[in-house]
Amino acid sequence: MKRFWAGETDAPDYKLTTDWGALDAYHAPTRTGLNSFGNTKPTEWTLDPVESPRNNQWFICTIGARRALTFLERQPEVNAELLGVYGHSMGGKLTVLTAGSDLIPV
Amino acid sequence: MRAAAPSCGGISDRQEDNLLSDDVYLKKISCPIMFLSPANDFHGRINDLQTAVTEIKSKAWRATCSAHHNHQDTAVYEVATQIWFDQYLKGTFVCPQTPQTELSLSNGIPVFTVRPDSSKNIRSVDIYYTQQGQVDGLKDNRENTKARFWHRATPGESGQALVAELPIHSLDKPLWFMPTSSMRWMNQSPVPGIITERIQPISLTSLR
Numbered sequence: 001m002k003r004f005w006a007g008e009t010d011a012p013d014y015k016l017t018t019d020w021g022a023l024d025a026y027h028a029p030t031r032t033g034l035n036s037f038g039n040t041k042p043t044e045w046t047l048d049p050v051e052s053p054r055n056n057q058w059f060i061c062t063i064g065a066r067r068a069l070t071f072l073e074r075q076p077e078v079n080a081e082l083l084g085v086y087g088h089s090m091g092g093k094l095t096v097l098t099a100g101s102d103l104i105p106v
Numbered sequence: 107m108r109a110a111a112p113s114c115g116g117i118s119d120r121q122e123d124n125l126l127s128d129d130v131y132l133k134k135i136s137c138p139i140m141f142l143s144p145a146n147d148f149h150g151r152i153n154d155l156q157t158a159v160t161e162i163k164s165k166a167w168r169a170t171c172s173a174h175h176n177h178q179d180t181a182v183y184e185v186a187t188q189i190w191f192d193q194y195l196k197g198t199f200v201c202p203q204t205p206q207t208e209l210s211l212s213n214g215i216p217v218f219t220v221r222p223d224s225s226k227n228i229r230s231v232d233i234y235y236t237q238q239g240q241v242d243g244l245k246d247n248r249e250n251t252k253a254r255f256w257h258r259a260t261p262g263e264s265g266q267a268l269v270a271e272l273p274i275h276s277l278d279k280p281l282w283f284m285p286t287s288s289m290r291w292m293n294q295s296p297v298p299g300i301i302t303e304r305i306q307p308i309s310l311t312s313l314r
Binding site: 037038040053056058059069081082083084085086087088089090091092093094095096097098099100101102103 | 107108109110111112113114115116117119121124125126128130131132133134135136137139142149150177187190191194195196
């Protein structure tokens with residue numbers, strides 16, 4: 001992860017991973033070094049400069065999942081009324097967070 | 107979204123005054139939901155599953171709980187995701203009802219009665235039970251998480267019901283149990299007019 005964040009593409013152990021840009025939506029390790037469960041404190045990689053739920057990694061990942069659903073809804077070959085969500089482990093939590101925010105358009 | 111199937115997560119991360127806590131979102135879920143919750147999972151813990159199913163708004167829910175599995179499922183359980191989506195996204199399957207269950211005592215021995223939904227071809231019914239549970243649900247004891255041992259009892263037929271004795275060492279400890287039905291079902295083949303049997307059975311669990 002640290003190789004990816006530093007852009008060290010020539011490093012032998014470099015691996016491509018999700019690029020969250022200026023945000024820290026990683027689980028472990030996180031860019032902040034803080035535990036992703038429960039943390040709401042502001043850092044240089046958070047959305048808000050004050051303590052906020054939007055600073056938590058799960059919030060950003062949930063927005064990502066909701067945007068994935070919106071993307072699918074807009075595809076002509078997709079029946080937007082018949083979308084389901086499955087996830088394992090972290091994805092299990094993310095499934096619950098996504099299903100529990102289903103009425104909130106993003 | 108029309109249906110959800112969380113596996114090994116989404117039920118146990120409960121923190122007071124935290125808007126990213128699982129219970130905050132569980133209470134807003136109104137779509138059909140299948141919980142895949144292995145009985146010895148360290149993360150999506152079975153202690154929290156019963157709470158979770160009382161928190162959701164949706165009346166359409168099921169659970170599949172593999173005994174002794176920690177943070178992963180095998181195909182017999184994992185396939186619950188596919189049949190859930192077959193039912194609610196494709197409309198090609200109807201999930202069996204959760205079995206009706208009853209617990210009684212006979213000469214100090216717990217006796218468990220199961221009346222499974224017979225709309226599908228039932229291959230077997232197993233009763234898993236344990237006394238290595240913790241009522242407070244804390245994670246401070248390995249026997250209440252990854253190392254919990256589940257006894258298995260195979261019930262015999264008694265009229266329309268299946269009945270099993272659950273012998274235990276002591277009546278002083280709480281008894282935790284879960285009936286798991288393993289079913290095979292006939293499924294329409296991609297070739298019109300030909301009926302084939304799916305290779306994998308499915309296991310559904312009744313929570314008590």
